[in-house]
Amino acid sequence: MNIHSPHIGLFIPCYVDQFYPKVGVATLELLENLGCRVSYPMDQTCCGQPMANAGYERDTIGTSERFIDIFGEYDYVVAPSGSCVLHVKEHFPKIQGKEEAQHQLHHKIFELTEFLTDVLKIDKPTGKFPHRVGYHASCHGQRGLRLASSSEMNISPFNKAKMLLENLEGLEWVELSRKDECCGFGGTFAVTEEALSLRMGKDRLEDHLAHEVEILTGGDMSCIMHLQGIASREGRKIQFMHLAEILNQAMK
Amino acid sequence: MSSRKKILNAIRGISREEKPLPSLPDYGVSGNLEEAFSQSILGNKGEILTTLELEAWIKEQRFEKVIALAAGFEQYSNFETPSDPHELDDLNLAILEGQFGVAENGAIWLDDSQLKHRVLPFITEHLVLILEKKNLYPTLHQAYQKIGNEFSGFGLFVAGPSKTADIEQSLVIGAHGAKSLRVVLI
Amino acid sequence: MSHPQAASEFLKDQAKAKWHDETLWFVRDKRDRISKSIPEWEDLRNLASEIKDNVLSNLENYLVEFEKNALKNGIHIHWAKDAEEHNQIVLGILQKQKCTAIVKSKSILTEECHLNPYLEKNGIEVVDTDLGERIVQFLNQPPSHIVLPAIHLKKGEISELFHEKLATEKGNEDPAYLTNAARLHLREKFLGAKVAITGVNFGVAETGEFVVCTNEGNADMGVHLADVHIACMGIEKLIPRRADLGVFLRLLARSATGQPVTNYNSHFRSPSPGKEIHIVLLDNGRTAQLAREKFRNSLKCIRCGACMNTCPIYRRSGGYSYGSTVPGPIGSILSPGLDMKKHSTLPFASTLCGSCTDVCPVKINIHEQLYEWRQEITKTHGELGKSLSMKLASALFKSPLAYKISGNVMRSALKNLPKSLIYHPINSWGKGRNLPETPSESFKAWYQKNRS
Structure with missing residues (x-):
């Protein structure tokens, strides 16, 4: 791991954290093995998607603001979930006073697959999976x-x-x-x-x-x-x- | 206040950003126009005939009532066009001229100048359209350029026989209008 | 009945539900294939969307232009602010003609206005002439799909219906036979009608003409035999230029049924000598929708029905489950604007999968509007409890400590609860699905142990 390489904030969606920790581990190990510097901010919580999709986006200002703060320091935010990443990008309510950080987050958050192909530019990974x-x-x-x-x-x-x-x-x-x-x-x-x-x-x-x-x-x-x-x-x-x-x- | 005024005022009261009207590009089709047009007609469940094949078909069918308005095909007429279109109910065949055809979808343009009665291409049991090969256009874009602002009280793109799939999506030809469409390219 | 209830009912007949899904998927698949044969397909969608954007931003001017040109061509123009006025105008024209029986081709707008029952109440016989519409009219049902009105019926049901109504042979289910019986029955009606009603697919501002598209030819059979043609048209149906028809007609039939064009595309510009054409321009909530910025572009809809065919919900719940004139995804963003309370469950009858948006020929962001309607509906019709529990959850997730505790509690609860409780019938997750196995520790706990 190179200390000067970009710092990735690992975003593990709440249900993955609770029910599928092995997916979180796999994501972390995969990124680490590819030479990334990854940290998991311990105080992250749910992104608020369930509430927003139920029609209560306006009640997610708190969780959204928190999310923006927690992941503000990272160069990239990566999550093993397209759904949660889309929510962060499209359905975070506008947070007053945090417009710039929110704008940056929109462009630095990636779902794992697209992070691998678009940012790390991996197109033909070598490995074996006979299934x-x-x-x-x-x-x-x-x-x-x-x-x-x-x-x-x-x-x-x-x-x-x-x-x-x-x-x-x-x-x-x-x-x-x-x-x-x-x-x-x-x-x-x-x-x-x-x-x-x-x-x-x-x-x-x-x-x-x-x-x-x-x-x-x-x-x-x-x-x-x-x-x-x-x-x-x-x-x-x-x-x-x-x-x-x-x-x-x-x-x- | 009249409803007209109410509606127009309501719209005027809504602030909206001006959105420009795009200009229309001129998309074509690749390949031979006649071939593409014929494929389209077949796909729409129509048929393409030569003049000779048409002649043979008409001979074989011995239709009782035929109206032929297309130039050069008048000899097939055996029935004077009535003044009341309701009397066309038992018309067997109409032979009309199409102004031009569209290769991408088989649509053929006719307007009041080809139709003594607007109902003619619909009410007839069988429809034959005569179309000059030189009057084929690639897509509807060129077709509407061709129509331009020419005035006709009624204009029609007909692309196939009357059809329906309203019963279990099974295609049936001959719902209300013509049970067949034959196109003769000359 | 709410959408979830109606959908459960529909799904009870599993074989029929499967057939419904597969049949509509077949239509979508046809649409996919033909759209991919047009290299400029996505450009056409953009053009159509931009043209409609322009129309909506200048609607008042285009309406005035359309009216001026239509009047010049000898067409009568009527304006109706709502369904009631629309129906009165139509009845007025019929009464002036002393007409007691009319033929009508497919018009979703007249369904929206409930024109048929209104006219029937006033002694007018209305005959819907589109085959699918005639079938559902015999059954006293509304169309279950805007393009395929009788798609919810099997040929056996139609055979029985026609045996009763048209005296067809009992048990003969051949679609060609049944269609021919309808042809003979409706031919009589066409020949006898003095007034014919049609909908309008497009109105052209620069010429004052309007276009009606059918495959059956029923609209034309009606209007050309009648003395008077009444065309019922929503004010949003306008396009600026005749040449714009090139864009829209290329998209419409391909999107609707996967065919390159409808077999009959009739352009009405002025009446035949001695005959009359009337256009009724209807608002009925359209200006209100225009004023709702987030939902404005739902008015771009050209009623192709592609969003219904592609919708995994529609295909498995049927048109009637929506309880609105226009069902499916587009209906779910139009209907709440007309009656939010009645249609409050519709924007939730979606997984927000976005297929409707990608299939839409005029690029309406349907699934995003479904999301936006949810935000609106919960403001006025959210149950208080739901609102509170959501607030609670939000607060819970805001506090990392509370979240952690709740997670631990949740995991241990799942582990220790008896199966019968987890899979109690009221637990709708557990009815047909197992819960994931609960791991011994959360990712957070693992990370703490292994990385920090």
Whole structure:
């Protein structure tokens, strides 16, 4: 690690912190192994997305202000979640007196995949991961952060996650029938529209199962938590890993 | 206050940023226009015929009521266009001239000057449109440039036969209007 | 019924719900393929969006220009501030013509105004002539989709309905057979109607003409046989120039059904000799929406229905689950502007996945407006408890200590709670999904041990 290399503030979303610490560890180790200087600010909390998406953005001024303060000192902020990063970028309420810091945050915060491809400029990581992998494109990463071209648009196809994964030795990238359909998690939607959420999740899972996916991966544990919850309830034989876990394991 | 005034005043009272009207680029299509046009017509469930094929088809069908208004095809008419369009109800075939066609989608432009009655291309059981090959344009952009500000009380782009998919998305040709469209490129 | 309740009902018939999803996905897929055959597709979307932006920023001028030109062409222009006035105007024209039966082609605007029941109450027989609309009219239902009105019905149901209404053979479910029966039935209606009503796809300010697009030819069959044509048009339907039609017609049908253009695109500029054309220009909440800056560009909508076909919620909950004239994503940003209380659950009937925004031919930021409507709705219709608990959560997350404690409590609670409690039916997460296994420590705790 180079003390002069840019300092990365690691943002671990609250549910990852609580339910998927191994994803946080994998993200940290991966970045460290790539030579990054990474720190995890201990006093970080939730970014406020659940409240804002429920219609209470105005009540997230406190959490947003706190977030801006905590991560102000870092050169980059990186999180293993497209959804939370999108929230910070698009749905933080305007904080009076912190306009400059907020503006800077908007441009220095990255979801892990895009940080690897766009900032660290990694295009062909070397490593081994001999498995059939299906990728769940979380909508906030996909259409919010544009981590991949959306199937609706007539633009040159690209997929940053695929770029990182497909060259790993032994990895079989699985093309799905509906490559970027929503899984139905949607935050509070998962409980307020329970029947629909479940139906959508089952359909998404079915697509992966029909293509004999061995490991379902993605950049957002929230979607994966939902899909894993269904798979586990139905006793489906399919494994779930965050993209950071695959890369960290393969590149070690 | 009249509703007209109320609506216009309401709009005037809304402060809005001026947004400029963009100029329209001139997009074309790649490849041969006639080929592209024919593919479009087929895709719209129409057919492309030669003059000879048309002649053979008409001979074989022995239609009772045919109105042919296209120049050079008048000989097929066997029915005087009635003054009341309702009397066209049992018309078997109308042969009309199209002003020009659009390669990207098969749309063919007709206006009042081709139509003795506006209902003609709809009410007829079968429709044949005669189109000169030289009158093909790549896209609707060129088509509207061609139409320009020419005045016609009614103008129509027809691109295929009457169709519907309202029952389980199953395509059915001949919903209310013409059950077939045949285009003769000359 | 709220959206979640209606969606649960719809999903009970699993086979039909699956069919509905797959059928609409098929339409979207067709749209995807054809849009990718046009290299300038994304440019066209930008152009359409910019043209509509320009229209909305100059709407008053374009309306006056449109009116002036239409009057010059011998078209009668009427202005209606709301649905009631709209319906009165239409009835007035019919009464003047002593007309008691009309044919009407597809017009979502007349659905919005509930024109049919109004006219029927006043002794007018209204026949919807679009096949899908005729089907739902027989059933006394509104359309469940703005482009595919009967998409919620299976051919078996339509076969039974036609057997009853049109005396078709019992059990004959062949779409071609059923369509032909409707053709014969509606041909009589076309031949008998003195007045025909249509909607309007586009009004052109510089010429005073308007364009109506159909595949069936039903609009034209109606209006050209009738003496009087009434075109019902929202004030936002204007475009400045005739040449702009090139942009919009290239986008409309491709977005709607994946076909390159509708088979009939009729441009009405002046009536045939001896006949009349009337245009009713309707506000009905449109100026109010124009005044809402965040929601203004919802008025760009050209009613292609692509956002419905792409919406994973719409496909799995059906049009009726929305309880609004325009269902689906676009309806969910238009309807709260008309009646926020009635439609308060609609902006929440979304995962904010953004597919609607990417598919929209006029680039309406639909999912962002859904988010914005949520912020508005909770101000006036948020349940107090929800509001408080959210405030509490916000306060909780603001304090790192409280967050840590709550996290620990949460994790140990999950570990120690009996399964029956976690998966109690009222716990809607646990109904069909397991919770994640709870790790022994949080990331924060791990970091503290291993890095600091």
